[in-house]
Each structure stands twice: as C-alpha cells, then as structure tokens.
Amino acid sequence: MTLSSNPARCLILACGNTLRGDDGVGLRLAEWAEQRFEANEDVRVVARQQWTPDLAEEIAAAESVLFIDSSIKSVPGCVSLIAVEPSANHNGSATHHLDANELLSLAREIFGSHSAHSMLLTIGAGSTELGESLSDPVEAALPRAQGVLEKAVLRFLGN
Amino acid sequence: MSQTITIDPVTRLEGHGKITIHLNDAGEVENANFHVTQVRGFERFSEGRPFYEMPSLMARICGICPVSHLVASAKACEAIMAVRIPHTAAQLRRMLNLAQMVQSHALSFFYLSSPDLLLGMESDPVKRNILGVAAAKPELGRAGIGLRRFGQHIIELLGNKRIHPGWVVPGGVTEPLASAKRDEILAMIPEAHKNLRLALDAYKQIASSFKAEIGVFANFPSNYLGLINDDESIEFTDGALRLIDAKGNTIEDGMTATRFTEAIGEAVEPYSYTKFAYYKPLGYPDGSYRVGPLARLNIVSKMGTPQAEVELAEFKQLAAGPVESSFHYHHARLVEILYGIEKIEEILSDPKILDSHVRATAGVNRLEGAGQAEAPRGTLMHNYKVDENGKILWANLVIATGQNNNAMNRGVLQAAKHYVKDGKFTEGLLNRVEAVVRTFDPCLSCSTHAFGQMPLEVSLVDACGEAVDRVVRG
Numbered sequence: 036m037t038l039s040s041n042p043a044r045c046l047i048l049a050c051g052n053t054l055r056g057d058d059g060v061g062l063r064l065a066e067w068a069e070q071r072f073e074a075n076e077d078v079r080v081v082a083r084q085q086w087t088p089d090l091a092e093e094i095a096a097a098e099s100v101l102f103i104d105s106s107i108k109s110v111p112g113c114v115s116l117i118a119v120e121p122s123a124n125h126n127g128s129a130t131h132h133l134d135a136n137e138l139l140s141l142a143r144e145i146f147g148s149h150s151a152h153s154m155l156l157t158i159g160a161g162s163t164e165l166g167e168s169l170s171d172p173v174e175a176a177l178p179r180a181q182g183v184l185e186k187a188v189l190r191f192l193g194n
Numbered sequence: 195m196s197q198t199i200t201i202d203p204v205t206r207l208e209g210h211g212k213i214t215i216h217l218n219d220a221g222e223v224e225n226a227n228f229h230v231t232q233v234r235g236f237e238r239f240s241e242g243r244p245f246y247e248m249p250s251l252m253a254r255i256c257g258i259c260p261v262s263h264l265v266a267s268a269k270a271c272e273a274i275m276a277v278r279i280p281h282t283a284a285q286l287r288r289m290l291n292l293a294q295m296v297q298s299h300a301l302s303f304f305y306l307s308s309p310d311l312l313l314g315m316e317s318d319p320v321k322r323n324i325l326g327v328a329a330a331k332p333e334l335g336r337a338g339i340g341l342r343r344f345g346q347h348i349i350e351l352l353g354n355k356r357i358h359p360g361w362v363v364p365g366g367v368t369e370p371l372a373s374a375k376r377d378e379i380l381a382m383i384p385e386a387h388k389n390l391r392l393a394l395d396a397y398k399q400i401a402s403s404f405k406a407e408i409g410v411f412a413n414f415p416s417n418y419l420g421l422i423n424d425d426e427s428i429e430f431t432d433g434a435l436r437l438i439d440a441k442g443n444t445i446e447d448g449m450t451a452t453r454f455t456e457a458i459g460e461a462v463e464p465y466s467y468t469k470f471a472y473y474k475p476l477g478y479p480d481g482s483y484r485v486g487p488l489a490r491l492n493i494v495s496k497m498g499t500p501q502a503e504v505e506l507a508e509f510k511q512l513a514a515g516p517v518e519s520s521f522h523y524h525h526a527r528l529v530e531i532l533y534g535i536e537k538i539e540e541i542l543s544d545p546k547i548l549d550s551h552v553r554a555t556a557g558v559n560r561l562e563g564a565g566q567a568e569a570p571r572g573t574l575m576h577n578y579k580v581d582e583n584g585k586i587l588w589a590n591l592v593i594a595t596g597q598n599n600n601a602m603n604r605g606v607l608q609a610a611k612h613y614v615k616d617g618k619f620t621e622g623l624l625n626r627v628e629a630v631v632r633t634f635d636p637c638l639s640c641s642t643h644a645f646g647q648m649p650l651e652v653s654l655v656d657a658c659g660e661a662v663d664r665v666v667r668g
Contacts, residue, residue: 088305088324089342123325137325144328145335 043079045191046097050104052084057111057160057173061103064156067181068188077192085132088141095146099191101184102135102155109159112172114180116187119155152191156184197221197617201624211638213627215610221617226607228631230468230595230638237589245271245558245584246364252576252591253358256637258301261294261349262569263576264362265431269451269565270576271364274584276559282549283366288431289541290352290362291567292534295430296386297345298570299487299527302635303393304338307524310629311400315407316622334396337389341531344386348538351375366553376542386535394505394528404521410612411630412520412605415440417473417483419597420490421568427498428490428533430568436493437473437483442515445473451564455577458592468638471597482600485572486634487526492516497529499536505529520605520633527635558584569594571635595636605630
C-alpha cells in the first residue's frame with residue numbers, strides 16, 4: 036500500500052480513548068464524521084488512541100487536515116477550532132506520541148508536505164476517569180462540535 | 195559519603211522503568227539496578243476464563259507485540275486440545291508474526307534508538323528524538339515510517355486490525371487469505387527492501403564510531419536462547435528452542451514448550467516487578483541467558499533466505515564465537531527485518547497459501563498446555579492449566595524482558611562503572627546508561643504503556659536518603 040495511490044483531499048485525524056470518559060469524544064466525533072462523509076471520497080477519517088509518528092505519511096498525502104481531540108485545559112463542553120502550524124516545541128522526549136504541531140512538523144521534514152489548511156478541533160473534557168460514557172456537558176456539546184466539524188471540512192473542500 | 199543516582203523514568207522504552215546507580219564514599223559505582231516499577235496482573239485475572247478466550251485476552255497485554263501473545267497463547271490452547279493445525283494456518287501465522295517483528299523492530303530502531311545512533315549520544319537532548327532524526331536524516335525517517343507501515347498493514351490485512359487482531363484462534367486462524375490481499379502484500383515487498391537497505395547501509399556506516407559503547411554496552415559472556423528449525427535456520431513461530439553457552443556450545447537442544455516449563459525457573463529480586471528467568475540446571479544467576487535478535491543470530495547457523503544469509507555471515511564476523519555486546523542488538527534487528535521481508539515473500543509463494551482449510555477443532559483433551567513463540571524482543575512462553583470444562587485454573591507467562599533482565603542489569607552496571615567517575619556525570623553519559631537498556635528493546639508494562647512527556651530526573655541522594663542534588667530534563 037502506498038498512500039499516494041489513495042490520497043484524500045481532507046484528512047480527519049481523531050485521537051482519544053473511549054474507556055476514559057470524555058477523552059473518547061474525539062473518537063465519537065470520528066464515528067459521526069465517517070457516516071456524514073461516507074459517500075465523499077475526498078474525505079478520509081482516521082481514529083487512533085494516540086497520534087503516532089507514522090501518521091505523518093497520512094498527513095502528507097492530504098491537502099488539508101482536521102485534528103480532533105479532547106482538551107483538559109478547556110472548560111468542559113467548550114468547542115474550539117484553531118489553526119495549527121508545524122512546530123517541534125517538544126521537550127526532547129518525544130517517542131511514541133506526538134501532538135498536532137509535531138505531526139505537521141514531521142510531515143514537513145520527512146515528506147516536504149505543506150497542508151493547505153490544518154486546524155485543531157478540541158472539546159473541553161470534564162472527566163477522564165475510567166468509564167465509557169461522556170459527561171453531561173460534553174454530551175451536550177456534541178451537536179455543536181459536529182456542526183463545527185462539518186463546516187470546517189466543507190470549507191477545506193471549497194464547498 | 196555514599197550516594198545514589200536515580201534515572202526515573204528511563205526514556206524511549208516500551209513502558210516505564212528506572213535506573214539507580216549506587217556510589218560508594220569515593221564516588222565509585224558499587225552497584226546499579228534497572229527497576230521495572232509496574233505490576234503485571236494478566237496471569238491472575240485470566241483465571242476462571244474459558245481457555246479458548248485466552249488468545250484474544252492475552253493479545254491485550256501489549257500494543258506492540260500482540261501477535262506474539264496471540265500465537266503463543268493459541269499454541270498453548272492447542273496443546274490442551276491436542277490438535278495439529280493445518281499447514282496453511284501455520285504459514286499464515288508465521289507471516290503475521292514476521293510482520294509484527296518487522297514493525298516492532300522498525301519502531302525500536304528508528305523511533306527509539308536512531309536518535310542516539312544518528313544524532314549522537316551527546317547531542318542536544320531537546321533534539322535527540324524522532325523529530326530531530328527527521329530534520330537531520332529525512333530519508334531515514336521515511337524508511338522507518340515505511341517499514342512500520344509495511345508490517346502494520348500486513349497485520350491489518352490478515353487480522354483486520356493493526357493492533358490486537360483477533361484472527362489467530364486455537365486451532366488455526368478464522369479465515370483464509372484472499373488472493374487480493376496476497377497480491378497487495380507482494381506489491382509492498384520492493385519498497386520494504388529499499389527502506390531496509392537504506393537503514394542497514396546507514397547503520398554500517400556509523401557503527402564503527404561507537405567502539406567505546408560497543409565495549410561496555412552489556413559486553414560480557416552469557417548464554418543465549420531462541421527458536422531454531424531442524425535445518426539450523428532461524429524461526430519465530432514454530433521449531434524448538436536451543437540454549438547455547440558463552441562459547442557457542444549447545445547446552446540444550448530441541449526444547450519444547452513443555453520442556454521450557456520444566457527447565458526455566460524465575461527468580462525474584464526485591465527491586466523489580468519483573469522476574470529473572472534462568473536455566474534451572476545451571477542455577478541462578480549462572481543460568482541466566484539473553485534472548486531476542488542478538489541471541490537468535492547467535493544460536494543459528496543460517497537464516498534460510500538469500501539476502502539475510504549474506505548479512506548473517508557478515509554479522510558473525512563481529513566475533514569468533516557468539517557476538518557478546520548488546521550494542522549489536524541494533525545490527526541484529528536490521529538483519530531480522532531483512533529476513534522477515536524475504537520470508538513473507540517466500541510464504542506468499544507457497545502454492546497452498548490460499549487454501550481454505552485453516553482451522554482444526556477439538557475440545558479439552560489435556561488439562562495443561564504450553565506454547566512458545568519468538569516475540570520481537572525474544573522468546574515468549576504461555577502455560578495454562580484448565581479443568582475438565584476448559585476453565586483456566588492457572589496461567590503463567592514467561593516474557594522476553596524477564597529473560598533479558600539479568601543481562602540488562604549487568605549491562606547497566608557495566609556502563610555505569612565506565613561512565614560515572616568520582617561521583618560525576620553528565621546528561622550525555624547517563625543517556626548512554628539508558629541506551630544500554632534500549633538495545634534490548636524491553637517491553638516493561640505491555641498494555642499499560644505510558645506515552646508522551648517523559649521527563650528525565652536525576653537525583654543525588656546521600657547515605658541518609660537526603661537528596662543533595664537533582665537535575666530534571668524536560
């Protein structure tokens with residue numbers, strides 16, 4: 036398999052753990068995006084428990100990237116969409132897991148990729164304790180997050 | 195005043211561990227230990243489960259080498275069932291295990307160790323990581339990602355999941371290989387060869403600049419254990435175990451999984467949750483041995499595939515007998531990746547590989563069973579006892595990291611004695627002590643990996659346990 040033979044214009048890259056409460060909201064949104072864009076070959080959804088260096092290749096094969104993750108720094112249920120730039124501002128201990136900035140940096144260094152658009156959609160997490168359900172504020176924020184996700188993807192695709 | 199240097203956690207490993215280095219009054223290293231600080235409970239909580247659930251349960255132990263646990267567990271179950279699996283199923287499992295070996299070795303070499311090897315042990319710790327490698331050697335970054343994808347995509351094609359595939363079951367595999375998947379894997383082979391050759395050539399160019407590290411990175415005589423075929427070639431899934439001594443003489447050959455359970459003991463040390471495996475007839479610690487890529491290449495006389503054969507011959511030129519320095523695990527890992535790529539291609543050319551008969555069935559015919567396989571980091575053994583209904587009464591797992599535990603500890607001590615002088619050390623010198631552990635590519639916590647920000651904290655503690663100095667990286 037070479038990714039270049041099957042590129043997607045827009046890559047949705049979600050991260051989270053569905054066994055840790057609100058940490059799984061990224062994967063819940065990825066599931067929704069899979070269904071919403073099922074018929075659209077320009078959209079590819081990849082959901083992982085963590086973002087690994089291997090994903091740099093997926094990023095390089097796409098024109099635009101929408102990262103989705105929960106955020107423990109935001110107010111529970113707060114939906115945020117921000118632009119992300121390549122950056123290697125880590126503390127020197129990166130091994131298995133990278134953040135959105137570092138993944139973009141890796142894609143640029145290794146594959147010379149420059150995404151047309153790269154955005155990070157976050158949903159503020161309330162509880163990340165063991166459990167498969169979302170907290171009330173995060174559950175309530177899902178429709179809004181879905182709306183932001185849809186709008187961003189359609190904008191990436193020029194629709 | 196005596197002091198203790200603590201490196202906690204050791205970075206760029208699978209899981210969490212720490213190193214303590216104990217200094218005497220003169221500031222010389224007296225002792226050093228590598229501690230595994232997390233508890234593994236899989237043996238206990240599998241009790242009471244039906245035996246046929248064990249492969250899928252045991253695969254959850256590890257996100258890096260679930261396939262090895264699947265295979266060893268399925269083989270233990272098949273010993274309970276007393277069945278022989280179909281030829282095609284054995285070949286498909288072999289391919290799956292090799293694919294996992296390729297992706298795991300690529301992770302170890304490119305993501306965890308190449309920052310030390312390509313950027314230097316003394317390089318800026320802020321850049322000494324995969325991002326630094328990508329900036330300095332993008333072609334090698336691409337090769338690493340490509341080899342990881344090669345292995346993971348084969349696992350995904352065969353097992354329908356990249357991690358924790360459930361395709362391997364007691365008796366064989368759940369479904370045969372489709373011709374389209376075979377062709378897709380074959381199409382990936384040329385790129386995998388190209389990526390491996392790039393890495394192997396790069397490694398050979400830089401290896402000579404690490405003579406000092408080669409000299410003190412767990413460089414001592416030891417015994418070695420690994421699977422081998424009847425024709426003396428390397429094996430990862432079937433075959434039987436061979437144990438050799440430091441001079442290369444065979445201590446025991448044809449060791450089955452059942453014999454393993456009799457011959458291998460597990461000692462306990464108070465400073466680690468990981469046990470210390472040893473060969474009982476030699477006692478502990480004399481019966482300690484090494485497993486994994488270095489051990490496997492030391493015990494075999496041939497690889498069984500053309501290009502890997504050439505590389506094995508070159509590898510064996512490193513020493514008159516067994517290659518002793520654990521630094522050479524890196525080299526051995528790359529030779530094994532090459533073997534894996536070649537062997538996968540060979541397996542796919544087996545005329546029976548698309549055969550639909552891939553599973554044997556049976557109930558409980560024995561009340562105990564053991565199965566073994568080679569995980570990327572060494573020999574893995576699963577041993578179960580069941581009641582007449584197939585309920586698990588007892589389980590024991592002997593993992594590769596436990597079998598390398600004594601050598602890792604001795605290696606840490608050897609490197610610490612060389613690099614820590616007069617109680618003084620630098621970050622670069624301590625990185626070398628950590629790098630000794632990395633050569634073994636230990637998997638410490640299996641399913642409970644702790645990723646992300648891994649600061650390095652070094653503390654100087656006096657004889658009374660009072661911290662006299664502390665350095666934090668990250």
